[in-house]
Amino acid sequence: MVEKLQQLGQRTLELFEKLGRSSLFLLQTLMGTLEMLLRPRLVIAQLHSVGVRTFLIIIVSGLFIGMVLGLQGFTTLSDFGAEESLGVMVAASLVRELGPVVTALLFAGRAGSALTAEIGLMKTTEQLSGMEMMAVDPIRRIIAPRFLAGFISMPLLAAIFSVVGVIGGHMVGVGLLGVDDGAYWSQMQAKIDFNEDILNGIIKSVVFGFIVMWVALFEGYDAIPTSEGVSRATTNTVVISSLAILSMDFILTALMFGDI
Template sequence: MIGLLQNIGRSSIGFLERTGRATLFFLRVLAGVPALMLQFRLVLAQLYSVGVLSVLVIVVSGLTVGMVLGLQMYNTLAKFGAASSLGPVIALALVRELGPVVAALLFAGRAGSALTAEIGLMKATEQLSGMEMMAVDPVRRIVAPRLVAGILSMPLLAAMFSAVGVLGGYLVGVGMLGVDAGAYWAQMQAAVDWRGDVINGIIKSVFFGMIVTWIAVFEGYDAVPTTEGVSRATTRTVVYASLAVLLFDFMLTALMFGDTLI
């Protein structure tokens, strides 16, 4: 009994310790961000590996998610003779929730794991301590550009996901199932609000980008510098980042749409 309590206490203290270390690390990285304005080239290279290389998975998933939404929603809506509201249903689902959330989950799997593995291996092969020896701060040189690139590319990826998803819904709804094309777009435009829905979705994705990259770079930087440690850190990144995205999505949704959702 006492042993169980001790275990709970130890893991709670461990969790708090890690959270505290992650927060301090985040502040250190943020302090390195202003200096990046002079060295934007570093961010550019990371934008490539974090953003550009994630485009394919985001676009393909967006298209299939939109197509599946079209297929599934059509069946239910057609029962009520409301097949023409297919457009708003797909667009609202994508712009408010699925775009930011699914894009962030894919981003955690595609880019987050790569970031952790990269930084973890740099630590394991003592490249980070080598930099410190040369009086180069690895947090500023390695971590800060990756965080900035993650925050910048996430909203762009989420916007692509939503746009391609709406297109996928159009292909299935209008092309296959025979919904009227005019009704699809017109009802969508009547239902989706630029500020209330699209901008809030973008704000969400900025948050998600920050959380996912933060967890990824921290796990990499904090990894045990062995082969096993890096592999564990990579797994932890994907798990924690995905859970954090879902949890924050609930909170952000409650804050943003709490009063409009009836």
């Protein structure tokens, strides 16, 4: 019984310890990020590996999600004779929810896990300690450019996802199912508000990018320096950031769109 209590206490303390460490880590990273504005070449290299390499998966999934939305929306809306509203339905669901959320989940799976593995392996092979020996701060040299690159990429990727999805919905709705081309666009333009829908969607994607980068980089930096530790850190990145994205999405949606 006493042993159980001790274990519980230890777990709780470990949780708080990790939370504290990750907060301090975030603070140091943010301070390092400001410095990155003076050294943009480091960020460009990371934008390539974080942003450009996620580009293709975003385009392909955006296209298919848009097409599915077009198909599903058409079947439901045609029951009410409201096929003309297909454009609004596709655009609203993409810009408000699916764009930021699905992009963030894919981003966590594609870029976040790769970053965790990369940094965890750097730690395991003692490259990070090597840098410290040479008086190079690994947080500034390694972590900060990756953080900034992810922070920049995420809203751009989410915007690309939404646009490709809207085009995918247009392909299916107008091209295959015969919704009127003018109605698709004009109803969309009439109902989608720039401040209300699009800006809020961009804010969401910025928040999600921040979360994914924080979790991924911290898990890598904090990984136990063994092969098993790195594998566990990589799994943690995907699980924790996905859960954080989905729960944060609920909170943000309630604040932005729900009149609570």
